[in-house]
Amino acid sequence: MANSEGIDPSAAPPATICLDCEAIDGWWLHLRRCAQCAHIGCCDNSPAQHARLYFAETGHPIMQTFEPGEYWFWNYSTEKFLHGPALAEPTSRPEDQPAPGPRARVPDNWRSLLRSSS
Ligand SMILES: [Zn+2]
Numbered sequence: 001m002a003n004s005e006g007i008d009p010s011a012a013p014p015a016t017i018c019l020d021c022e023a024i025d026g027w028w029l030h031l032r033r034c035a036q037c038a039h040i041g042c043c044d045n046s047p048a049q050h051a052r053l054y055f056a057e058t059g060h061p062i063m064q065t066f067e068p069g070e071y072w073f074w075n076y077s078t079e080k081f082l083h084g085p086a087l088a089e090p091t092s093r094p095e096d097q098p099a100p101g102p103r104a105r106v107p108d109n110w111r112s113l114l115r116s117s118s
């Protein structure tokens with residue numbers, strides 16, 4: 001089934017980190033990529049949940065995981081997984097980029113600071 005609404009395979013990520021966390025000296029667990037404009041945000045378990053916040057701000061409904069070896073898409077509007085096309089590289093953070101990250105800002109008690117994904 002074709003589902004191109006909310007997906008632009010030609011959009012390339014501006015970074016392999018959550019720039020919104022970078023701006024607030026924050027940290028993230030996993031990264032998510034907007035399938036429409038390739039904005040990189042942090043996941044729902046991350047303290048700031050920037051990917052979901054970005055959806056709320058822009059209305060761009062579909063994201064793809066930005067974790068190495070994972071390819072699933074998620075639609076925030078319908079709250080369902082979906083299949084999507086191959087997106088522009090890079091399709092994940094580098095393997096040697098830590099999760100959680102960035103290493104210098106991840107607190108020792110990070111596990112207790114994770115949010116539960118709804
Ligand atoms: Zn973030």
Ligand SMILES: [Zn+2]
Pocket residue numbers: 034035036037038039058060
């Ligand atoms: Zn977007």
